[in-house]
């Protein structure tokens with residue numbers, strides 16, 4: 001784990017993800033997800049899943065949080081907390097980020113982003129993004145693109 005967060009700081013991030021989950025718009029799956037993404041500058045961006053009658057436009061909680069941050073000029077992150085469950089309380093299962101979100105996060109968080117997957121603030125696991133997306137394809141692979149740092 002490459003995070004420098006204290007246990008209390010991790011719990012705070014999980015609490016923010018739990019709060020964000022309350023806004024989940026998930027009338028089709030009834031699977032509600034919340035995420036809280038911590039930027040290197042200390043700011044936290046929250047997100048929930050936002051579904052759509054046409055299904056494809058659905059945004060996962062993680063990407064909602066990520067795009068909120070990037071759209072405000074914040075592109076460097078250290079940790080993300082994720083909570084999700086089909087109905088009711090969240091304490092029954094761990095929700096790990098889907099493949100699309102792993103790829104989206106890899107673009108900005110890189111290998112060392114710490115992913116906290118929580119049932120509750122007292123019950124969670126965490127992994128580096130590198131573990132969840134081994135051999136990830138990212139900006140450094142796209143040689144010759146001047147937009148890439």
Ligand code: THU
Pocket residue numbers: 026029031032033048049050051058059060061062084095096097098101
């Ligand atoms: N979902 C997320 O928001 N994050 C994940 O990591 C997994 C899936 C959402 C997408 C969809 O609205 C619902 O959960 C069921 O797949």
